[in-house]
Amino acid sequence: MPSAVLERDKRKIMEPDKNKTIVIALGGNAILSDGDAGDVAQQMLSMELACRQLVPLFRSGNRVVITHGNGPQVGSLLIQQEESASDIPPQPLDICVAMTQGQIGTMLQQVLGKILRAESIQRDVVTLISHFVVAEDDPDFSLGSKPIGPFLDAVSKEKYEERGHTVMEVQPGSDKPFRRSVASPMPLRLLERRSLRALVNQGAIVIAGGGGGIPVVLEQDGSYRRVEAVIDKDLAGENLAESVDADIYMVLTNVESVALDFGTDKQRSLRDITVAQAKEYFQEGQFGIGSMAPKVLGCIKFVEFGGERAVITGLEWVEEALAGRAGTQILPG
Secondary structure (H helix, E strand, O other): OOHHHHHHHHHHHHOOOOOOEEEEEEOHHHOOOOOOOOOHHHHHHHHHHHHHOOHHHHHOOOEEEEEEOOHHHHHHHHHHHHHOOOOOOOOOHHHHHHHHHHHHHHHHHHHHHHHHHHOOOOOOEEEEOOEEEOOOOOOHHHHOOEEEEEEEOHHHHHHHHHOOOEEEEOOOOOOOOEEEEEOOOOOOEEOOHHHHHHHHHOOOEEEEOHHHOEEEEEOOOOOEEEOOOOOOHHHHHHHHHHHOOOOEEEEEEOOOOOEEOOOOOOOEEOOEEEHHHHHHHHHOOOOOOOOHHHHHHHHHHHHHHOOOEEEEEEHHHHHHHHOOOOOEEEEOO
């Protein structure tokens, strides 16, 4: 993109955004971090701290859709299934995704309701149980690239592998570098698209696609069949953004901005970049599989679809990032 055009777009996004349609992808670790006890009270407290950062978006009259991760929660639920398998039939992965979608959705609804009342903002909050169509021949059913559950040390890794699970290294050099990994196919289409659009147009704050949504495959007779997988929530969020013709797609994580050469002495932050630049960095392998890579890919897909811009940042920088003064801003070009 010519520098003059990029500068023009930068000036545009410095203006406060009002009456925009914004899809927010909230990381599962904003709700339950590694090392937390994981009880409901603690999760709801973490949610409240996170959601308070979003108040400026609600107050400005923006149409808002929130999606969230569930990696820690679904991982813990799967452990419960295995530990009680001798007494109670264990539930499959996709059903556990559905269970955590309802679990996190109801907690977020209660937390957001409390915050909105305190701020005198009159808006409904609705959780939409969401299904995404995926391709049965998606290559990730063989690869299993999505990390879920707690971080594991070498001893725990062996135990997981003895149970037939795939384990991947996600934090090299740490005491607990491993996590269980599962299939993560690409979301193709939201089944509840019309319902989502109707709710958003009515002014509701909608929680949708939780945990990446529930994966299903299309049968020849037009019905849908359940399939065991966990869809990446950042890619599902992008699909949600397309479904509501969003202006902005905002991915919230635990860092202020995306970095190149992450973890090295050459590490540097990315600020305003074009889609072409983002694709170049992605193809160079700059972004970690199962962590930053799907976030950047989701942002690329959204802007290519026609979105005004995509943003990757941390919760504490939401307002500044929305005004274009923080985070990594991915722009057309």
